[in-house]
Amino acid sequence: MWLKFHEWAKQYSGVNGFYMVEILGTSILVVSDEAVAEELMVKRAKYNSDRPEIRSIFDSKSTDGSMEYLPLMGKNQYWARQRRLTHAYLTEASNAHYYGAMYHEAKRWLVRLLENPDDFQFSLEDMASKVMCQLTWDDPSLSEYCTRSAWGLLTQMSPAGPITNVLTPLWHIPEIINPWKRAERKRHDEQQEWWKERLLHTRAKMMLGLQRPCFARQYLEKGHKRSNISGDYEASCVIGMIALVGIFTVAGPLSYWLVSMVHHPRWQALVQKEIDDACQGRMPTLEDAPRLPTLRACIKETMRWKPNVPTGVAHEMEADDVYRGYFLAKGTRILPLDWAFLRNPIKYPDPDNFRPERWLEPGWPTYQEPLTQYPTIKGMTTFGWGQRQCLGQTLTQDELIVACGALSWCFNLKPKKDLTTGLDLPVPLDKSNSLLIIKPDPFQMAFEPRSEARKQEALREWAKSEAQDRRERYEFAKQATIMLEKSRAEI
Numbered sequence: 001m002w003l004k005f006h007e008w009a010k011q012y013s014g015v016n017g018f019y020m021v022e023i024l025g026t027s028i029l030v031v032s033d034e035a036v037a038e039e040l041m042v043k044r045a046k047y048n049s050d051r052p053e054i055r056s057i058f059d060s061k062s063t064d065g066s067m068e069y070l071p072l073m074g075k076n077q078y079w080a081r082q083r084r085l086t087h088a089y090l091t092e093a094s095n096a097h098y099y100g101a102m103y104h105e106a107k108r109w110l111v112r113l114l115e116n117p118d119d120f121q122f123s124l125e126d127m128a129s130k131v132m133c134q135l136t137w138d139d140p141s142l143s144e145y146c147t148r149s150a151w152g153l154l155t156q157m158s159p160a161g162p163i164t165n166v167l168t169p170l171w172h173i174p175e176i177i178n179p180w181k182r183a184e185r186k187r188h189d190e191q192q193e194w195w196k197e198r199l200l201h202t203r204a205k206m207m208l209g210l211q212r213p214c215f216a217r218q219y220l221e222k223g224h225k226r227s228n229i230s231g232d233y234e235a236s237c238v239i240g241m242i243a244l245v246g247i248f249t250v251a252g253p254l255s256y257w258l259v260s261m262v263h264h265p266r267w268q269a270l271v272q273k274e275i276d277d278a279c280q281g282r283m284p285t286l287e288d289a290p291r292l293p294t295l296r297a298c299i300k301e302t303m304r305w306k307p308n309v310p311t312g313v314a315h316e317m318e319a320d321d322v323y324r325g326y327f328l329a330k331g332t333r334i335l336p337l338d339w340a341f342l343r344n345p346i347k348y349p350d351p352d353n354f355r356p357e358r359w360l361e362p363g364w365p366t367y368q369e370p371l372t373q374y375p376t377i378k379g380m381t382t383f384g385w386g387q388r389q390c391l392g393q394t395l396t397q398d399e400l401i402v403a404c405g406a407l408s409w410c411f412n413l414k415p416k417k418d419l420t421t422g423l424d425l426p427v428p429l430d431k432s433n434s435l436l437i438i439k440p441d442p443f444q445m446a447f448e449p450r451s452e453a454r455k456q457e458a459l460r461e462w463a464k465s466e467a468q469d470r471r472e473r474y475e476f477a478k479q480a481t482i483m484l485e486k487s488r489a490e491i
């Protein structure tokens with residue numbers, strides 16, 4: 001879809017940097033120039049920060065007070081308070097370096113790749129999911145269910161999901177004979193039930209003193225007083241949504257990182273050398289990031305070259321407006337076409353090719369100093385615009401540095417050989433699903449440990465991290481039991 005929109009942009013945008021298209025009765029202003037997106041969604045954010053209704057999700061905008069999906073909400077009171085709470089929790093977590101969750105999960109992932117490399121697509125998503133489940137509920141074992149649940153919502157909200165998102169009148173068939181509504185009811189009810197259970201479980205553990213810090217505990221201790229969240233139901237939704245939204249968003253660039261590195265062994269070698277020099281043989285951490293500009297440049301270039309939300313996320317206009325002489329009616333959708341922004345040949349010369357040097361060498365339009373700070377992915381058009389801009393930019397950057405850094409430290413990422421012909425199996429560059437957040441179609445590749453010593457060190461690192469995690473959980477539970485017995489004795 002983004003390719004078609006881009007093709008039309010070349011034909012119809014002209015010097016305006018936008019064009020209007022009617023799709024099944026909906027007016028969409030497709031924006032192909034960053035400056036226009038800035039003017040409409042940042043400078044005029046006050047009137048252009050609503051969301052379009054997603055037909056196949058009950059009350060997606062939360063107009064009727066369902067309060068369920070922060071990123072899909074209209075610009076209303078629920079959105080404002082949930083955005084505030086999400087921002088506060090994610091900022092606190094990033095200041096605390098995610099309480100070590102990213103390091104722990106990256107180490108687990110390396111060992112899973114050593115033991116079962118062919119399962120890399122699953123273990124990659126599972127790593128992202130475990131990080132989020134750890135942060136939200138202190139329980140990485142919830143990851144598989146959480147990923148399935150995220151997949152269900154992502155499919156439901158995407159234009160390429162149920163047909164009722166496109167042929168919207170079908171949605172209005174009475175529920176009793178409407179297969180799409182019935183399927184959505186089931187998906188919705190299961191998800192709500194699961195989110196609610198998570199919060200109740202957290203509360204039950206807190207009463208026994210057994211709940212370690214996490215977003216759910218943070219809310220139950222004090223969140224409702226500071227945030228105006230209306231109660232358990234809304235809290236379970238906003239916390240559940242934080243867990244869901246951090247899975248495929250991060251897994252997308254991570255999957256494309258594998259594609260970039262397999263196709264660009266020279267850059268892979270440069271990243272490996274940089275890590276080896278800067279970290280003197282150990283796995284990189286976030287403290288090393290200022291000394292790893294090549295790693296950051298390859299991450300950023302991967303996100304530019306293969307953006308994982310290529311259509312962008314639509315805003316809806318809240319009032320009539322006249323823009324550059326054109327009348328735009330209230331309710332018009334503004335689609336910031338990220339694929340077009342990131343393929344602008346003036347800002348990104350040679351846009352179709354992977355050129356990390358554009359972030360590292362003076363003379364390129366996107367070069368910025370100091371290299372201890374730049375390149376950074378924060379502020380990329382990929383993260384959206386104005387009042388609706390993504391809240392997960394720091395988390396994404398940190399997780400990509402940790403995960404891509406760990407991969408480059410441990411493995412040579414290579415094509416896999418066909419066992420019969422001995423030839424390299426292809427790693428396609430342009431095959432993906434077409435949901436709102438995309439990922440490459442399944443492919444095969446090889447994860448070759450860089451040396452036996454590295455492999456052994458990765459195994460040791462995970463054994464150490466796992467033992468420490470067990471010890472900490474055990475000590476916490478032991479202290480809680482002592483406290484509980486003491487308070488019972490006092491009664």
Ligand code: HEM
Nearest residue numbers: 071245246249250313382383384385388389390391392396
């Ligand atoms: C590569 C990773 C990611 C990309 C490309 C991405 C992209 C986006 C985009 C395009 C939007 C909509 C912006 C707009 O409407 O203008 C958005 C919103 C949002 N993102 Fe992200 N995101 C990523 C990661 C994350 C992560 C890791 C989290 C949190 C754990 C997160 C949380 C959110 C939230 C809560 C919103 C809704 C904001 C609102 O509607 O007010 N995102 N993201």
